[in-house]
Amino acid sequence: xxxxxxxxxxxxxxxxxxxxxxxxxxxxxxxxxxxxxxxxxxxxxxxxxxxxxxxxxxxxxxxxxxxxxxxxxxxxxxxxxxxxxxxxxxxxxxxxxxxxxxxxxxxxxxxxxxxxxxxxxxxxxxxxxxxxxxxxxxxxxxxxxxxxxxxxxxxxxxxxxxxxxxxxxxxxxxxxxxxxxxxxxxxxxxxxxxxxxxx
Amino acid sequence: xxxxxxxxxxxxxxxxxxxxxxxxxxxxxxxxxxxxxxxxxxxxxxxxxxxxxxxxxxxxxxxxxxxxxxxxxxxxxxxxxxxxxxxxxxxxxxxxxxxxxx
Numbered sequence: 595x596x597x598x599x600x601x602x603x604x605x606x607x608x609x610x611x612x613x614x615x616x617x618x619x620x621x622x623x624x625x626x627x628x629x630x631x632x633x634x635x636x637x638x639x640x641x642x643x644x645x646x647x648x649x650x651x652x653x654x655x656x657x658x659x660x661x662x663x664x665x666x667x668x669x670x671x672x673x674x675x676x677x678x679x680x681x682x683x684x685x686x687x688x689x690x691x692x693x694x695x696x697x698x699x700x701x702x703x704x705x706x707x708x709x710x711x712x713x714x715x716x717x718x719x720x721x722x723x724x725x726x727x728x729x730x731x732x733x734x735x736x737x738x739x740x741x742x743x744x745x746x747x748x749x750x751x752x753x754x755x756x757x758x759x760x761x762x763x764x765x766x767x768x769x770x771x772x773x774x775x776x777x778x779x780x781x782x783x784x785x786x787x788x789x790x791x792x793x
Numbered sequence: 794x795x796x797x798x799x800x801x802x803x804x805x806x807x808x809x810x811x812x813x814x815x816x817x818x819x820x821x822x823x824x825x826x827x828x829x830x831x832x833x834x835x836x837x838x839x840x841x842x843x844x845x846x847x848x849x850x851x852x853x854x855x856x857x858x859x860x861x862x863x864x865x866x867x868x869x870x871x872x873x874x875x876x877x878x879x880x881x882x883x884x885x886x887x888x889x890x891x892x893x894x895x
Contacts, residue, residue: 607869607871608869608871609868609869609871609872614872617872617875617876618875620875620876621875621876621878621879624876624879624880624883625879625882625883627883628879628882628883628886631883631886631887632886632887632890635887635890635891636890639890654824654827658820658821658824661820662817662820665813665816665817665820666813668813668858668862669809669810669812669813669862671862672805672809672862673806673809676802676805676806676809679802680802768862768863769863772858772859772862772863773863775858775862776855776858776859779851779854779855779858780851780855782820782823782851783823783827783847783848783850783851784847784851786827787823787824787826787827787847
């Protein structure tokens with residue numbers, strides 16, 4: 595960068611382009627999920643009774659387990675990035691592998707939840723609450739699946755001769771993965787916990 | 794605080810593990826907060842308190858993930874606007890809609 599450049603017209607944000615693009619994408623993702631959350635809360639306020647009864651049908655302990663799994667995977671993802679930056683391939687593979695395993699555990703638990711609901715005759719068209727439940731958790735699970743694909747690529751590439759040495763790309767994917775964790779942090783209390791009537 | 798470098802990797806590892814542990818504890822707390830601990834005499838206000846406690850814990854957890862795991866604490870200040878403006882709008886939305894509800 596030229597030293598004489600005026601700060602007022604500084605064209606360089608100091609952030610890698612891929613990372614910056616990911617942040618902008620994540621900002622749009624917040625608004626995407628906000629639409630769901632906003633509509634959910636408004637509809638819940640006009641259907642208190644039905645929402646409370648329906649929410650009580652959900653299994654908060656499976657959701658708790660999945661929260662632990664996602665937070666754990668955020669930790670292993672952060673450790674994977676750190677190890678790749680330091681050139682420690684063995685540990686990178688270990689932690690990236692663990693992150694992928696956590697992602698799959700999350701999807702398995704989600705599948706168990708869904709099939710239990712289907713077994714009880716509960717479907718997205720059962721009522722508005724379940725329409726939102728399946729929509730929101732479904733879109734979230736889709737995000738998990740879409741995150742797993744590049745992760746599997748980044749892990750398997752590290753086993754090839756050339757190896758994988760693009761820590762910035764893993765860091766960018768890490769941002770996305772932490773965001774998926776973030777969405778779940780809100781889905782967990784809003785769908786499973788704070789709305790059922792316990793009184 | 795415009796742009797400071799990451800602490801040493803050993804420090805970061807410790808910080809990541811600490812944050813994950815606190816997130817685990819707050820998750821259990823979220824579940825506990827959903828139990829019936831508000832006196833029945835509080836009536837309608839009781840359910841609002843339940844919702845507020847659940848939401849506040851969620852926003853604290855979100856802040857921890859964004860600050861430490863997503864490196865906003867160590868990254869360019871410029872990036873903060875991208876996440877905090879929409880997150881603030883989301884926060885206002887969720888609190889306002891809950892408080893304005895019946």
